[in-house]
Amino acid sequence: MAKHVFDKFINNEPKGAKKKEMVKVEKRKAKAEAKAIGDQKRREKWEKQHGIVNTEKPAEKVPFKKAAPKTRTEKPQTDKKFSKNYVRSNSDKYFKAENNGAVKPRAIKPSAATEPVAEEMPLNKFIAHAGVCGRREAAELVKQRLVTVNGDVVYEPGYKVSAKDEVKVKGKQIFLRKNLVYILLNKPKDYLTTSSDPDGRKTVLDLLKGATPERIYPVGRLDRNTTGVLLLTNDGELAQKLTHPSFQIKKVYSVKLDKPVTKRDFESILSGINLEDGEAHADSLAYSDTGDKSNVGIEIHNGRNRIVRRIFEHLGYEVIALDRVMFANLTKKNVERGKWRFLNENEVRLLKYMNQSFAQKGPKTAPKAAKN
Numbered sequence: 001m002a003k004h005v006f007d008k009f010i011n012n013e014p015k016g017a018k019k020k021e022m023v024k025v026e027k028r029k030a031k032a033e034a035k036a037i038g039d040q041k042r043r044e045k046w047e048k049q050h051g052i053v054n055t056e057k058p059a060e061k062v063p064f065k066k067a068a069p070k071t072r073t074e075k076p077q078t079d080k081k082f083s084k085n086y087v088r089s090n091s092d093k094y095f096k097a098e099n100n101g102a103v104k105p106r107a108i109k110p111s112a113a114t115e116p117v118a119e120e121m122p123l124n125k126f127i128a129h130a131g132v133c134g135r136r137e138a139a140e141l142v143k144q145r146l147v148t149v150n151g152d153v154v155y156e157p158g159y160k161v162s163a164k165d166e167v168k169v170k171g172k173q174i175f176l177r178k179n180l181v182y183i184l185l186n187k188p189k190d191y192l193t194t195s196s197d198p199d200g201r202k203t204v205l206d207l208l209k210g211a212t213p214e215r216i217y218p219v220g221r222l223d224r225n226t227t228g229v230l231l232l233t234n235d236g237e238l239a240q241k242l243t244h245p246s247f248q249i250k251k252v253y254s255v256k257l258d259k260p261v262t263k264r265d266f267e268s269i270l271s272g273i274n275l276e277d278g279e280a281h282a283d284s285l286a287y288s289d290t291g292d293k294s295n296v297g298i299e300i301h302n303g304r305n306r307i308v309r310r311i312f313e314h315l316g317y318e319v320i321a322l323d324r325v326m327f328a329n330l331t332k333k334n335v336e337r338g339k340w341r342f343l344n345e346n347e348v349r350l351l352k353y354m355n356q357s358f359a360q361k362g363p364k365t366a367p368k369a370a371k372n
Contacts, residue, residue: 123147124157126167128236130174131215135240146170180235181212182343182351186335187230193221204230208340219243220327223306228253228324229332238352242328248301249354250283252326253308258318260293265315269298273314277304280311297325328354 121129127138127147139157141147147154148168149161161167163176185204187193192203195217204218219231219239233239242249272281284299298308309319325331329350335341343351 120160120162122157123149123154123159123161123167125237126161126176127169127174128240129176130167130169131217131234131236132169132174133217134219134236134243136243138236141169179214181214181216181233182235182238182348183208183211183216183232183340184330184332184335184343185230185232185340186332186337187222187227188338189225189227192224193218193230204232207338208232211340220303221305222324223309223322226322226324227337229327229330230324231327231330242351243303245303247354249303249328250299250301250326251303251324252297252299254288254321254323254325255296255298255308255312255319256321257294257296257312258320261287261296261317265317268315269311273311275310275314280304280307282311 123142124135124138127133127141128135132138133141142154142157142159145153145155146169149159150166167174185207187204188207190202191207192201194203195205197203205216208216214234216232216234217239219233220243222228222230231242241247266285269282269285272279280300280302282298282300284297286297287293288295288297298311300307308322312319330343330347
């Protein structure tokens with residue numbers, strides 16, 4: 001049978017733009033109803049937290065289309081000086097005074113959903129962030145059975161802990177540091193690069209008394225008679241990064257020797273010298289003064305103990321004076337000997353991201369020595 005010619009008039013189902021508009025209206029209606037339900041639940045939750053009992057008879061639910069607009073019958077209290085008799089009204093968002101009875105508002109307790117989740121981290125990292133020492137030193141403390149977690153001795157540096165755990169080092173409880181401090185010191189002679197000395201000798205921390213209430217410690221070491229740039233911080237993660245060989249952190253020294261450096265020894269230092277603990281070479285070497293070849297500048301990334309002194313002593317030179325003029329991107333510019341200053345935000349940022357891609361990917365080839 002052929003389609004009736006009047007079917008399109010008999011079938012009143014909306015089509016096209018009209019149908020789309022009706023769908024939008026239904027969605028807006030459903031969204032408004034869901035919002036009203038959510039507001040009601042949040043209000044009831046807030047009142048429950050504040051100990052407010054609603055004695056009013058709950059209003060009957062009104063269909064969405066017939067819902068009357070909300071009107072404010074009371075003028076909100078604008079007095080900024082709140083007294084003890086301010087309570088929350090069921091019908092008003094603001095606090096208003098109840099003249100017939102003083103009610104002390106209760107403190108708002110954070111809900112479980114808003115409480116921060118304790119971040120877990122390896123035990124040696126936790127100790128470093130607590131400002132006790134660097135990560136490698138922390139790992140040694142754990143292996144030596146000097147660390148307990150919730151009363152139990154832990155032997156694994158990678159054991160996961162959080163701020164909720166009770167962590168003790170040598171019987172003393174430690175906590176995560178929130179206030180990170182970064183200080184640059186121009187170290188003078190006759191000061192030890194350590195936190196304390198059992199023999200009572202002067203340490204670099206004696207120069208920083210009153211600088212900060214936080215417990216800080218030196219990053220790396222300088223010999224007692226070596227002067228120059230030294231970083232002190234309670235940021236264990238940064239300290240571990242700046243001292244780890246994989247990050248190739250450069251150091252530049254000014255060296256005063258007892259005699260001029262010969263051309264042969266100059267080339268040997270650049271090409272590499274075999275010491276008792278392996279080969280060592282300079283990344284760069286230059287005469288500080290062409291008229292006096294006993295003064296040289298040396299750039300090196302090797303962090304082995306007394307490495308600069310040992311290189312020159314191996315070749316028969318005596319180091320008269322050794323001064324570190326650069327460490328990472330830090331210099332002693334505008335900092336007198338024995339004085340210190342706090343690092344600015346830009347310097348800290350550069351330290352934290354220095355050589356990061358290099359350390360992750362590793363060098364493709366061995367660094368070439370820069371000859372002068």
